Amino acid sequence: MPNIRLCHVDExxxxxxxxxxxxxxxxxxxxxxxxxxxxxxxxxxxxGIRLEWQPNQFLDDEKQFIQCATHGALFGVEDGVCVAGPCPGEQLSPLPCRVEQGVVYLQQNRS
Ligand code: FES
Structure with a gap:
C-alpha cells in the first residue's frame, strides 16, 4: 500500500x-x-469514539495532555498512555509516520 500524504510539516x-x-x-x-x-x-x-470536542481541539486546558472530550481521559502526547480518567494505563493506537522533504506521510504497513 502506498504511503498517505497528510500535509506539509509547516502546516x-x-x-x-x-x-x-x-x-x-x-x-x-x-x-x-x-x-x-x-x-x-x-x-x-x-x-472507541473520537477524542476531540471541536475540530482540531485535542489538548487539555494546560495544553499538556490529549483529553478525550467524552469522559475526560488524559493521554500523553508523546506516548499515548492514559494517565487519568476511566481507562488508566491504556494507550492510543500509534500510526507510523515520517517526514520526507517537509511532507508528512503515514506509512501503510497493512497487507
Ligand atoms: S470515551 Fe474517552 S474517556 Fe470515555
Missing amino acids: LDPVEGQSFELADGSAVVVFKRGARVLAWHNNCPHR
Whole structure:
C-alpha cells in the first residue's frame, strides 16, 4: 500500500493536534513536537469514539495532555498512555509516520 500524504510539516500547529480523515473512514490526529511528528488513531480506547470536542481541539486546558472530550481521559502526547480518567494505563493506537522533504506521510504497513 502506498504511503498517505497528510500535509506539509509547516502546516501543523506547534502545540495543538491536527485531525485528518482517511479514505477508509478512520481518523488520525497528528502532533508536531520539535522535529518529531507523532500520529495516533483518533479513537479513545475507553469507548472507541473520537477524542476531540471541536475540530482540531485535542489538548487539555494546560495544553499538556490529549483529553478525550467524552469522559475526560488524559493521554500523553508523546506516548499515548492514559494517565487519568476511566481507562488508566491504556494507550492510543500509534500510526507510523515520517517526514520526507517537509511532507508528512503515514506509512501503510497493512497487507
Ligand atoms: S470515551 Fe474517552 S474517556 Fe470515555
